[in-house]
Amino acid sequence: MELTRDQARMQWDIFHEMSEHEQVVFCNDKESGLKAIIAIHDTTLGPALGGCRMYPYRTTEEALEDVLRLSRGMTKKCAAADVDFGGGKAVIIGDPASDKSPELFRAFGQFVESLNGRFYTGTDMGTTMEDFVHAMKETRCIVGVPEEFGGSGDSSVPTAEGVMNSLKAVNHVLVGHQDLTGKTYAIQGLGKVGYKVAIALLRAGANLYVSNLQPEACLDIQAVGKTLGQRVDIVTGDAIFDVKADVFVPCARGGIINDQTIPRFNVLAIAGSANNQLMDVRHADMLNQRGILYAPDYIVNGGGLIQVADELYGSNKKRVQVKTHAIFHTLVDLLTTAKEKQLSSETAAEQFIKQRIVCRSKRNHFFTGHLRPKWAIRQEKGMF
Numbered sequence: 488m489e490l491t492r493d494q495a496r497m498q499w500d501i502f503h504e505m506s507e508h509e510q511v512v513f514c515n516d517k518e519s520g521l522k523a524i525i526a527i528h529d530t531t532l533g534p535a536l537g538g539c540r541m542y543p544y545r546t547t548e549e550a551l552e553d554v555l556r557l558s559r560g561m562t563k564k565c566a567a568a569d570v571d572f573g574g575g576k577a578v579i580i581g582d583p584a585s586d587k588s589p590e591l592f593r594a595f596g597q598f599v600e601s602l603n604g605r606f607y608t609g610t611d612m613g614t615t616m617e618d619f620v621h622a623m624k625e626t627r628c629i630v631g632v633p634e635e636f637g638g639s640g641d642s643s644v645p646t647a648e649g650v651m652n653s654l655k656a657v658n659h660v661l662v663g664h665q666d667l668t669g670k671t672y673a674i675q676g677l678g679k680v681g682y683k684v685a686i687a688l689l690r691a692g693a694n695l696y697v698s699n700l701q702p703e704a705c706l707d708i709q710a711v712g713k714t715l716g717q718r719v720d721i722v723t724g725d726a727i728f729d730v731k732a733d734v735f736v737p738c739a740r741g742g743i744i745n746d747q748t749i750p751r752f753n754v755l756a757i758a759g760s761a762n763n764q765l766m767d768v769r770h771a772d773m774l775n776q777r778g779i780l781y782a783p784d785y786i787v788n789g790g791g792l793i794q795v796a797d798e799l800y801g802s803n804k805k806r807v808q809v810k811t812h813a814i815f816h817t818l819v820d821l822l823t824t825a826k827e828k829q830l831s832s833e834t835a836a837e838q839f840i841k842q843r844i845v846c847r848s849k850r851n852h853f854f855t856g857h858l859r860p861k862w863a864i865r866q867e868k869g870m871f
């Protein structure tokens with residue numbers, strides 16, 4: 488029997504929704520119009536770390552569901568990348584194209600500061616480094632702002648490098664080498680990460696199908712392809728799920744691997760930066776049954792996290808590069824183990840992550856949770 492709206496409301500329980508999470512903070516600031524949710528999933532390995540997404544969610548439930556899923560993914564990502572942080576994430580409910588203001592991000596910063604070092608944040612889909620320059624005036628817990636403001640800069644650069652290392656790992660597992668010349672990739676989303684991946688793939692001699700909400704980015708990539716002598720076909724809407732390619736590279740929203748899309752994919756593998764690509768864990772088994780190799784997103788897209796975590800240890804570009812390169816080896820080992828054990832890559836990854844959290848939780852953490860000086864002190868010291 489279907490529940491009435493009132494019955495459904497009465498049965499809905501936030502503690503049930505967040506039963507795997509430590510803390511969820513609803514942030515409301517009337518003056519700036521800020522409506523945000525911060526979710527802290529698991530701090531076993533250290534303070535929560537994860538970006539802040541801005542999106543015009545239709546309902547609060549939709550925003551809550553997204554932030555709970557994203558923060559759960561961050562716990563896995565931190566463990567996979569072997570950093571001393573736990574999983575957290577924030578979402579701001581609003582349209583990034585029209586609802587941003589310095590006041591909105593300052594208000595968000597105040598809420599982050601109120602958590603007193605339990606949560607560090609920076610950019611994600613719909614937000615930019617510049618947005619967080621406003622937020623950092625109110626909190627010591629912002630990462631990934633431009634270098635001139637004391638941050639480690641654009642985290643989409645190492646994220647894109649990590650995606651490229653993953654695409655080489657996938658090629659290695661599929662055909663025994665890392666050379667991407669002549670391969671075809673279907674990229675969904677040409678934003679901060681997808682655009683950089685597209686350029687890197689063209690330079691590596693690959694051909695592309697691309698799709699993006701704003702057509703300008705597709706046209707730019709097509710022009711670059713022409714200069715380099717590589718084919719770039721622009722695809723609109725969700726036709727990107729149907730194209731015949733070697734690898735589908737999701738670099739936009741999550742949930743794109745689901746009951747509807749799996750029968751449509753015409754690729755050998757899926758590996759991209761989008762967070763939470765699987766609508767449900769069982770979809771990894773469905774991909775396995777179709778013989779499509781799936782590279783778990785929280786391993787592929789760990790480069791940005793590696794950079795912002797490293798910033799809190801005192802930024803070292805070489806260290807970030809080495810750890811981002813390690814994504815290649817982590818993925819080759821994982822995909823090989825999954826094949827040997829006849830498991831889906833997602834199940835194998837979850838086993839590996841669980842083991843790592845148990846093992847790492849027993850050692851002393853390198854990051855001891857110190858807070859950085861406040862903005863005013865940093866200004867006094869002439870840092871900006």
Ligand SMILES: NC(=O)C1=CN([C@@H]2O[C@H](COP(=O)(O)OP(=O)(O)OC[C@H]3O[C@@H](n4cnc5c(N)ncnc54)[C@H](O)[C@@H]3O)[C@@H](O)[C@H]2O)C=CC1
Pocket residue numbers: 610611612613614642643644646675676677678679680681698699700701724738739740741760761762788789791792
């Ligand atoms: N920026 C980073 O360093 C990291 C990003 N990610 C994830 O990677 C994904 C992309 O992130 P960013 O590039 O930073 O975001 P972004 O906001 O800069 O770019 C997203 C792009 O996807 C496009 N898009 C959205 N829906 C689409 C659709 N249905 N079809 C085609 N294109 C679509 C948009 O037009 C936009 O250009 C997100 O899922 C994000 O959570 C994960 C780890 C780190």
Ligand SMILES: O=C(O)CCC(=O)C(=O)O
Pocket residue numbers: 536537538539564609610611630631642643762788789791792795
């Ligand atoms: O890339 C960042 O700034 C933080 C890491 C993160 O939120 C992510 O990897 O999804």
